[in-house]
Amino acid sequence: MTCREFLDFLMDYLEGELPRGESETFETHMRDCPPCVTYLDTYRETVRLGKELLCPADDSIPEEVPAGLVEAILAARSAGDQSPEK
């Protein structure tokens, strides 16, 4: 397995979607290729940072919607007959 193939199948490996034989080939490559292990670690870290830093915790979401938006939504509902469809 080359580094190019390792990177191509990285996500499938991390999600457990590689067939057993290919998984073993993948792991053999990891034992022989520290740069690919580093790539795998930093790929995983990229995903983790995205989830951690961009999914706001409840306490970082503003408590109120901006002034005017609530009124605009309710006015649009009234104007457009947004009653539930029966």
Added chain:
Amino acid sequence: MATERERGSSAPDEAVPQRGGGAPHELALLERLRAGDEAAYEALVRTHGPRLLAVARRFLRSEEDARDAVQDAFLSAFRAVDAFQGGARLSTWLHRIVVNAALMKLRTRRRKPEQPIEELLPSFLEDGHMAAPASPWRSEEMDPVERRELSRLLSEAIEALPESYRNVLLLRDIEDLDTEETARAMGISPGAVKTRLHRARQALRGLLEPHLREAEPE
């Protein structure tokens, strides 16, 4: 070159809530909404509006577009409230609706010329080795200032991704939709979702690396 089967359905499905276990206070609110109680509509917007606006802002650059998407989402939800079976979490149902509203809004915007994703992916030597081997990243704990800075860098890096890749990354990794849900929302095949997600993550990793790699020993 990619061989993705890109196009599946045209428009995203309206989120269809599944049975699962709505909280009692949500069920009471639903009853009031179905009865046409004006105060219930306002309560729904005030309770869920902030979170939905945060979601819309992740997809849409302009604040006006984000607010429009939230408005469209609530109007869709009001119309569809009878279809809501009361078994799912109301917040989950609304989340899916605002995601679809944001994607619809994006489709109405003219796309800017984008950097091809290939330029952001790793390159290889003829023997298959990486042309620029990956460097380890810093692993020490970040203080609040560093976290804010990294958060800004991350947002900028995601913004730099081509839109079709950025949207798949946001849907799968940030908004937590699964592959099938993402495929329906984007109108592409599940295989194309996986291909784009992997490329988007690789591109994002490459954009972050200069900022996060360990300092060279002196």
